[in-house]
Amino acid sequence: SDEEKTKEARKIWIKANELCPNIISLRNLAFLEDRAENFDEAEKYYDQALEIEGAYEDFALISEYLIFLTRQKKFEKLWGLFSELSDTLKDVDRIKISAARAAIRLGHTDYLEKFFSEEHYDIREGEVSLTDIWFEFCALKMAKERGIESPDRDTLEALIDEAWDTCPPDKSIDFRMSDNKKNRYRVSE
Numbered sequence: 001s002d003e004e005k006t007k008e009a010r011k012i013w014i015k016a017n018e019l020c021p022n023i024i025s026l027r028n029l030a031f032l033e034d035r036a037e038n039f040d041e042a043e044k045y046y047d048q049a050l051e052i053e054g055a056y057e058d059f060a061l062i063s064e065y066l067i068f069l070t071r072q073k074k075f076e077k078l079w080g081l082f083s084e085l086s087d088t089l090k091d092v093d094r095i096k097i098s099a100a101r102a103a104i105r106l107g108h109t110d111y112l113e114k115f116f117s118e119e120h121y122d123i124r125e126g127e128v129s130l131t132d133i134w135f136e137f138c139a140l141k142m143a144k145e146r147g148i149e150s151p152d153r154d155t156l157e158a159l160i161d162e163a164w165d166t167c168p169p170d171k172s173i174d175f176r177m178s179d180n181k182k183n184r185y186r187v188s189e
Contacts, residue, residue: 010032013029031064043068062085066095079102079103099111099115100115101133134167139160139163
């Protein structure tokens with residue numbers, strides 16, 4: 001069964017890591033824990049993987065971990081990790097998108113201004129990650145203009161709804177299949 005195969009794989013990866021700590025076993029263990037919704041354990045395995053020499057050169061591992069941190073709403077940790085990356089990794093589109101999600105939550109508007117002025121080359125037709133960030137960015141700017149320093153989620157959602165009408169995204173970041181507000185869909189967080 002799949003459950004038995006997963007248990008066996010976990011044992012093998014734990015043993016492999018005991019014999020020789022390695023990024024692949026730790027990443028795979030993190031993935032299994034994430035899938036089992038053991039998020040604290042998954043994070044520990046990712047952190048251990050980053051301690052292995054060469055981990056900061058593995059853009060796939062870094063990107064996956066940043067997406068995990070985004071889902072866990074650990075934006076400060078994400079931003080700290082992003083800040084430590086080489087310029088080469090900071091230029092990977094998926095990594096930049098995760099950083100932009102953290103920048104939104106942490107108020108790093110300078111990063112966002114730069115982010116929206118850059119070309120994004122790893123976006124698929126129908127993907128809404130850039131427009132989701134754009135509309136939230138516009139909503140936060142509107143809140144600030146209206147004297148709302150830290151809008152609650154309901155206020156922010158209302159401003160995002162307004163941004164759909166008043167802040168059209170540049171065509172260079174708009175890969176949505178529909179711009180109909182009633183049919184919009186968003187990346188789950």
